[in-house]
Amino acid sequence: MDYPLLNIFWTMLELFLWILWFFLLFKIITDIFRSQDMGGGAKAGWTILVILLPFIGVLVYLIVRGGSMHERDVDQARQADAAFQAYIRKAAGTAPAEGGDKPPAATGHVDDLARLAELRNSGALTDEEYRRAKDKLLT
Template sequence: MDNYPLLNLFWTMLEFFLWILWFFLLFKVISDIFRSHDMSGWGKAGWMVLVILLPLLGVLVYVIVRGKSMGERDLAQARRSEEAFQSYVRQAAGTGPSHADELAKLGELRSKGVLSEEEFQKAKEKLLA
């Protein structure tokens, strides 16, 4: 291979890429072990020992055994993040219930006798403040 420096560069880049890919998978598995709520502490410790002492075998076995639930946890986390983001956007944009809607609810509660006139006035002042 000494006669082909471009081929050496290609192999070096391939090895570098595979190492990065390996570390990404290793960190993904380790974070999933700690994120998993359906596993006991002893189960987590066992997986960590296996992943640390026999990294290649441990990661491959983990992905085979728990890969499906690993994907489900990722999907659930993405959904929670999306819901939190949407909630924040709605709150920041002020598209929640309007003051008029809240006042209408308060008026309805007052007319049903749930709120007294004094309670209605206090809630109204608080809402408009």
């Protein structure tokens, strides 16, 4: 084959730039639909501009709204992190009860059982007293 090494590098550069271009295009379309400060008409207008005139549309979008893209990304990441943390707390049983500031009662039982075990291990409770207190606590 007669394909010089420089042409291989040039082809790889073109391929890289096309991949970069599509990444940027999808990032901008995602940002358009994620944006809370634009109405439906503005979103439709930007989408049409970006799809029909891709190079000009993307460059104009980056000039006009590019500075706030980072803020929207950070906001989205914070919301996702807060939702994840709330799910973890709920799944672990340490989330505040609905409308309250205290965790559910189940964690209180866990704490009480831990205190009973400490008292038994320290010798303050006999095995029989520990068993009765534990049965009373769990019923």
